[in-house]
Amino acid sequence: MTKSKLLIVEDDVDIRTQMKWALANEYDVHLAGDRASALAAFSSIGPAVTLLDLGLPPRPNDPEEGLAVLSAILSQDPLAKVIIVSGQGDKQNALRAVGAGAYDFLCKPVDLDELALVLRRCVYLADLEKEYREIQHGANAEVFEDMLGASPQMQAVFDFVRKVAPTSAPVLILGENGTGKEVVAQALHRRSAQGAGPFVAINCSAIPEHLLESELFGYEKGAFTGAQAQRKGHIESAAGGTLFLDEIGELPALVQVKLLRFLQEKCFQRVGGRQEIPSDARIIAATNRNLQELTTSGKFREDLYFRLAVVVVRVPPLRERGDDMVMVAKAFLHNYAVEHAKPSLTFAPDALRALGAHRWPGNVRELQNRVRRAVIMADGKRVTARDLELTDTLSALPPQTLKEARESVERELIQDALRRHNGKITSAALELGISRPTLYELMEKLGIGREG
Template sequence: MSTTTDVKPILMLVEDDEGLAKQLRWALADRYDVHCAIDRAGAVALARRVEPAVVVLDLGLPPDPNGASEGLAVLTDLLAFKPWLKIIVSSGNAERIHALEAVRLGAYDIYPKPVDIDTLRLIVERASHLHALEDENRRLAASKDRRPMLDVLAESPKMLDVCRMIERVAPSDVNVLLTGESGTGKEVLARALHGASTRVDGPFVPINVAAIPETLLESELFGHEKGSFTGAHKTTLGKIEQADGGTLFLDEIGDMPHALQVKLLRFLQERVIERIGGRSQIAVDVRVVAATNRNLAEAIAEGAFREDLYYRLDEVGIHIPPLRERPGDATLLARHFLSRYAQEMKRPARGFTSDALRAIAAYEWPGNVRELENRVKRALVLADGSHITGTDLQLEEGSFPTLRMAREEAEYEAVSKALCVADNNVSAAAKLLGVSRPTLYDLMRSLKLRD
């Protein structure tokens, strides 16, 4: 939502060259509330007073204008009391070793000397945007009045569609089937669905069907009466009864034994259960959310999963895309996990180096969100510096796709699909794509779709 009065982000310049400081201030004042300091003491005092989002720091400050000791000391002082501050340091070719040391200590980025105003503007804008996003995430995480979907961190179009679907489905009582690869966050989304429903004040009861031996699973789900079998010393409520008035989450439902599928189907049809060893029918008011990483259509074809149970569970189906198909989400989640575990473990890590962020964005994440969380947690324990590197994550930087590569891939997919739909009729495919026949022929040649 836009406001009539836009508050400018606060930018602090630490520069002892008065002429250069005036030039930078003039160039950046249209977008930022700019404050200036000329030395270490002034910079620390000013930062505490105005609380900037971004600092542009010249490492060559007096009394060491030809070195970097004073500038690095300013960097360390500022990050000590404001770890999330984005500090951009200046670097000439002869000073590059000092700039790299600054990045190791926690600087956000480097800008080259002599100063190119357009380049510096881009770096500052990017740093300011990132600071605003992180600040908003911290504010929401600290909020006591939390909304359920705030626990789902996403910015990719596919995951935002999933979130919108959950928000639409939550107020009703239909059963929901969540599908997706292992580690994509199905339980997080199930809890979000429960939190957004009218059952939010009732219990959320999860059970992992695959983790419980078949001999115990029936008792876990349906409960048992005292004396119903050896070791049944008291009457015990099953997960279904425990979820009365709330939501039952059946994780890995595709691994449920066939015999128990019949009993679960009967419960979904009649909404009553019988405990093991019991004779009375017990009515239970519960919403069922199930999840699986299996292809249930194949399981049905193989006779491993009942088709009638599938349709009872899949009143609304929601597919959760793997992390590799969610551009931007990996870095967003990585920053969240780093912030969370740094607080829990009282570790000093303040962020990721640029090579780590590129590696996170380029990696395929076969283990999805669970793998990402584990790698960040392990890196936080083992890292030596204040920032997590790609080496700490045990990831190679990899090759990040350029805009040209992404455009060519999108064009290849669109043209291939149009030709397939049009049965290789170029005129019809061109009409589908909204381009002329000559343009489509040129595209096909450049994409090597036809000789």
């Protein structure tokens, strides 16, 4: 396993060496003794955590040089984790550094056990933030063409898109409402040879039956009452690109015949016209219904079904995607929290519990809408089950065990204390009547970040 990189900025050679040997087994340790070497090392190695002494040459008795290093590091990376290591007499300056963005401070002489605990927690948080940034910027393999998922079910969908997109074959996408069938269709389009062409989407169930034929195929002037000018249909507009037919199971019988002819011959006639018009639009269809049952009952043409279903993919419902649900929920929370100027919002424990228990009949669309509304309604720094309107789901869950109840109370008390003291560990521990190492241990056990 690759060791996390640790940068120690300390002008005292003996202290620097002592800390290196104490931490070398667990970390890839790099050393610096002044501002120039510290900033050069930070830029070149990108450490997970930096231990910074405030008293650096040429003015080792003055904190300004160390504070300048802190400022420069945070300018390079606002999320950098810097722990101040200062003498007892520099405590006010260390607090000043924490106010300027340092993660924490330790007083000299450093207790190595306490240092190890603080570092582990700090590296853990840095790794989580790095992973989340990678997800947001698409660097993680779990993000694919605007879709987020690590479950085997979603990875199968991603593989399908990679294989099928470069072909011109018609595609049939199956899945419940809200699973993201159109997002899959857009991914197929973008990765196709016609990705630069238009992507035209039409919902067959949203257009009145008597208008659907003219919407798809267009019409000539005078074709029917009100047809005062020639108009192109969606198949013509999608030439050189993709036509996405959502809810294809709602297609009327007459339109099914014309669509089948287009799929066979790649040409069509406008309503009221006789001219054969070619179009190379690729057809991608989607439905939440069982087309095979519709063909058996005579409501959907069997020959059209086989033309559409050259390749078929099923988009799984959210309840079948395991841990994807929490991952997607947190991505939505981050996006909407930034949008509404609430960037520090997190999910409360009861919210995560309710999210995991809900059956999500509306799938990703329902999750997206619930999180968006919850971000608007949340009062504090946490989104609760009440904000998500999932209190009924929570009340239906089995009662907690004594251990779970105790941990829930401990979590609430610690989170409240951290919020009141803006994440300052020392102040929160003092209020709770426990030592700082004990607080760190509890935070580790209960999965609590400094923001509470």
